[in-house]
Amino acid sequence: MKIFETHAHLDFSNFNKDREDLIRKCFQSGIEYIINIGIDETTSRAGIELAGQYERIYATVGFHPHDADKFEEKLLRSLIMEPKVVGIGEIGLDYYRNYSPPDLQKKVFQHQVEIAVELDYPIVIHDREAHEDCWDILKDYNPHKVVFHCFSGDYLFASRIVDQGWLISVPGTITYKNNQLQEVVRNLPIESIMIETDSPFLSPIPVRRKRNSPLNLRYIIEKIAEIKGLSPNHVAEKTYENAVEFFLSHKKRL
Numbered sequence: 001m002k003i004f005e006t007h008a009h010l011d012f013s014n015f016n017k018d019r020e021d022l023i024r025k026c027f028q029s030g031i032e033y034i035i036n037i038g039i040d041e042t043t044s045r046a047g048i049e050l051a052g053q054y055e056r057i058y059a060t061v062g063f064h065p066h067d068a069d070k071f072e073e074k075l076l077r078s079l080i081m082e083p084k085v086v087g088i089g090e091i092g093l094d095y096y097r098n099y100s101p102p103d104l105q106k107k108v109f110q111h112q113v114e115i116a117v118e119l120d121y122p123i124v125i126h127d128r129e130a131h132e133d134c135w136d137i138l139k140d141y142n143p144h145k146v147v148f149h150c151f152s153g154d155y156l157f158a159s160r161i162v163d164q165g166w167l168i169s170v171p172g173t174i175t176y177k178n179n180q181l182q183e184v185v186r187n188l189p190i191e192s193i194m195i196e197t198d199s200p201f202l203s204p205i206p207v208r209r210k211r212n213s214p215l216n217l218r219y220i221i222e223k224i225a226e227i228k229g230l231s232p233n234h235v236a237e238k239t240y241e242n243a244v245e246f247f248l249s250h251k252k253r254l
């Protein structure tokens, strides 16, 4: 079984004690690639460094809405040019926590989308209780490749995303009882779905209270397989193909 982890924060201090060991286990367990996601300058740089150490780890760089005030265009443009950076993210809007004022979040998000479109890079979206504003900003620029990470909308919103040729990404919350993500996954084509753990967060059942790691992707694969009536192998394979096409087929226009 080939597995593609599309969203992890392995640079976080939660992994300081056993990072090397864990990454080795991941690659031994069928995980082929891991995308390490940046949320600010420090984590973007740490992701680039990690990707430099492991052939099958890649990085995205960007400024999360919580850190909107830290955004610098010059800095982002220089981070993007680093080898093994395969996307911009996670970027977007977060009206749940509102750690940054919404107007600033929007401005910074817009600016980063503009850069992604100019350079033709895939975009990883963080959207928390901000579906319509995320949608409006994206539609203004019509990027080619967009994934809504930890998708939290309903099926109607998911359909609009998929109709654009964009994707949603499914985390461990799919294993929780009574959540609308199960309904979304049931009704969407597997071609529009990628999988992620968002490690160290969002551990799936049955390891819910523990630190999350890419090793737990198998619980997500099993749940999607059950919901969609597919074999776990098929789910792993299709989501792997989707992620290779999304992140790794990208050609830099330089």
Ligand SMILES: [Zn+2]
Pocket (backbone or CB within 6 Å): 007, 009, 037, 090, 198
């Ligand atoms: Zn994340």
